[in-house]
Amino acid sequence: xTRRGLLGAAPLAAVAGAGAGGYTAGQGCAPVTPAVSVYPxxxxxxxxxxxxxxxxxGSPDYVRLVSSTDQVVRAVQEAVDRxxxxxxxxGGHCLAPFVFNSDVxxxxxxxxxxxxxxxxxxxxxxxxGGARLANVYETLFxxxxxxxxxxxxxTVGIGGHTTGGGYGFLSRQFGAVIDHLEAxxxxxxxxxxxxxxxxxxxDPADPHHDLWWASAxxxxxxxxxxxxxxxxxxxxxxxxxGRLLVRPPKDVLxxxxxxxxxxxxxxxxxxxxxxxxxxxxxxxxPTSPARVLSGVASLAHxxxxxxxxLTQVDAxxxxxxxxxxxxxxxxxxxxxxxxxxxxxxLGPGRPVERRAAEPYGDTMMDLFAAELxxxxxEGLVVFDEALTSSPALVRHLPPRLPGSYFLTRGGSLGVxxxxxxxxxxxxPEAEVVAFTGDGGxxxxxxxxxxxxxxxxxxxxxxxxxxRYQLLDDNLEQYWRERGVASHPHPEGFDLSxxxxxxxxxAKGLGVPAVKVAKPAQVEPAVARMLAEPGPFLVDLVTx
Ligand SMILES: Cc1cc2nc3c(=O)[nH]c(=O)nc-3n(C[C@H](O)[C@H](O)[C@H](O)COP(=O)(O)OP(=O)(O)OC[C@H]3O[C@@H](n4cnc5c(N)ncnc54)[C@H](O)[C@@H]3O)c2cc1C
Numbered sequence: 035x036t037r038r039g040l041l042g043a044a045p046l047a048a049v050a051g052a053g054a055g056g057y058t059a060g061q062g063c064a065p066v067t068p069a070v071s072v073y074p075x076x077x078x079x080x081x082x083x084x085x086x087x088x089x090x091x092g093s094p095d096y097v098r099l100v101s102s103t104d105q106v107v108r109a110v111q112e113a114v115d116r117x118x119x120x121x122x123x124x125g126g127h128c129l130a131p132f133v134f135n136s137d138v139x140x141x142x143x144x145x146x147x148x149x150x151x152x153x154x155x156x157x158x159x160x161x162x163g164g165a166r167l168a169n170v171y172e173t174l175f176x177x178x179x180x181x182x183x184x185x186x187x188x189t190v191g192i193g194g195h196t197t198g199g200g201y202g203f204l205s206r207q208f209g210a211v212i213d214h215l216e217a218x219x220x221x222x223x224x225x226x227x228x229x230x231x232x233x234x235x236x237d238p239a240d241p242h243h244d245l246w247w248a249s250a251x252x253x254x255x256x257x258x259x260x261x262x263x264x265x266x267x268x269x270x271x272x273x274x275x276g277r278l279l280v281r282p283p284k285d286v287l288x289x290x291x292x293x294x295x296x297x298x299x300x301x302x303x304x305x306x307x308x309x310x311x312x313x314x315x316x317x318x319x320p321t322s323p324a325r326v327l328s329g330v331a332s333l334a335h336x337x338x339x340x341x342x343x344l345t346q347v348d349a350x351x352x353x354x355x356x357x358x359x360x361x362x363x364x365x366x367x368x369x370x371x372x373x374x375x376x377x378x379x380l381g382p383g384r385p386v387e388r389r390a391a392e393p394y395g396d397t398m399m400d401l402f403a404a405e406l407x408x409x410x411x412e413g414l415v416v417f418d419e420a421l422t423s424s425p426a427l428v429r430h431l432p433p434r435l436p437g438s439y440f441l442t443r444g445g446s447l448g449v450x451x452x453x454x455x456x457x458x459x460x461x462p463e464a465e466v467v468a469f470t471g472d473g474g475x476x477x478x479x480x481x482x483x484x485x486x487x488x489x490x491x492x493x494x495x496x497x498x499x500x501r502y503q504l505l506d507d508n509l510e511q512y513w514r515e516r517g518v519a520s521h522p523h524p525e526g527f528d529l530s531x532x533x534x535x536x537x538x539x540a541k542g543l544g545v546p547a548v549k550v551a552k553p554a555q556v557e558p559a560v561a562r563m564l565a566e567p568g569p570f571l572v573d574l575v576t577x
Contacts, residue, residue, distance in 0.1 A: 092134030125191020419450030448477025
């Protein structure tokens with residue numbers, strides 16, 4: 035017999051009777067609206083027959099949207115009477131095809147049954163079976179300062195989450211969600227084929243205690259439709275709701291570390307996972323001071339690029355903030371104005387000493403950058419869009435002073451030439467040199483004309499390797515990470531024929547220029563570039 039069969043057609047023996055253990059199936063805590071049936075020709079049907087895992091798509095006769103226990107009872111009864119197989123959906127985050135599959139005739143959608151309230155009669159928090167975690171957390175916390183130690187995805191439903199156990203960052207400290215489950219209201223089908231709601235409690239004397247036990251982690255949809263959960267932390271008492279469930283830490287620290295798959299081989303991956311697991315194993319005791327720290331290792335598929343390690347710690351726990359200092363004055367202010375005022379108070383900074391140039395590499399870029407470092411005035415501003423030539427550039431001209439090194443934002447190509455013009459306009463006294471690629475420069479080469487027209491004496495160095503080399507490199511890395519053998523690159527990456535004559539191009543736009551293709555040409559070219567009264571371009575052949 036399948037789970038659905040058990041729920042939808044077969045009689046359930048152990049759950050007959052209601053109202054035992056002091057509980058009765060009661061009124062809802064969210065507004066009730068008439069139930070709605072959505073059939074295949076309804077525009078809502080498609081949306082309502084697929085969940086988080088879009089691999090599973092249902093094809094039921096209809097989806098019944100409910101907002102009260104009575105409506106669930108009626109929906110279940112109707113399905114049983116017609117011999118229809120039914121399933122139930124709360125938040126729709128089931129990763130398996132338990133809800134949406136071709137065997138299911140009727141889906142009962144609980145998303146409208148989503149109230150969260152304190153039930154004074156039961157001295158417990160009532161959460162209806164279709165509430166989402168975000169709503170549960172927010173209501174419990176904002177109204178009473180309490181929580182349940184559930185998972186971190188806000189759109190997971192309490193229905194599947196609790197009936198599956200439910201754990202999250204606070205679980206090492208406070209247990210699973212079901213550890214706080216006081217009672218459940220469940221719509222079941224008895225021996226006679228009659229659907230009805232019963233309440234089952236944690237108290238072992240409750241005649242339906244076994245149904246409570248089964249609902250507390252026994253898996254969603256196995257024993258009935260849970261229309262309501264009541265939560266109260268065991269051992270609590272009194273009438274103050276704020277003391278009847280656990281209270282979350284006042285503050286937490288979160289850390290998210292992404293490790294690229296490209297940085298991991300089998301040995302490193304094994305060590306990472308083993309160390310992670312070993313730490314939690316060593317600190318697993320319920321009394322461990324480390325129970326305030328919890329984490330998730332998200333070992334996503336290589337296509338996600340990274341493995342993620344997420345960690346949360348109670349910020350108020352001793353030692354959680356070893357490097358932080360108490361704040362005496364909190365400011366809300368405009369960052370630019372505030373930082374300027376602070377900088378003024380601090381006085382002039384101590385510039386980092388200019389580093390002795392590293393021994394020349396033998397690339398043209400090394401020679402050129404080293405020569406520029408030797409001759410350039412203090413305060414040289416570099417716009418670095420050199421991309422694949424950038425490592426050689428910063429070897430000799432490392433960023434040392436604030437405002438002396440600019441990069442393309444977000445990886446956009448073609449910003450080197452106009453970027454340098456902008457900087458020079460803003461700071462006419464500075465020596466400004468842009469390094470750009472041959473491919474990148476072609477996006478905005480016409481800006482040279484603008485430099486001449488407005489008398490902007492910026493310098494431009496085209497790192498000319500006759501290819502979109504960055505794309506070559508990226509493609510190779512992409513293939514390597516996926517175990518794909520290298521093969522010819524797209525023809526469009528090649529810029530060598532016809533060869534772009536940057537000197538003539540620059541001259542055509544009014545900018546004097548030289549080509550540097552041999553080491554001996556480097557020194558005079560750098561000297562001339564720095565001596566030019568107006569804009570100047572160097573076509574630096576780097577291959
Ligand atoms: C992105 C994501 C993040 C997650 N993070 C966590 C996490 O941090 N911690 C954790 O513990 N789990 C986590 N989970 C797992 C999640 O708790 C389970 O998938 C859970 O079953 C989802 O519940 P749901 O109500 O959203 O799903 P649904 O698809 O609606 O239901 C799941 C199962 O429960 C049944 N069910 C739903 N409601 C009821 C009800 N009221 N009565 C009876 N049966 C019902 C359904 O029939 C189905 O079999 C995560 C899942 C996803 C997809």
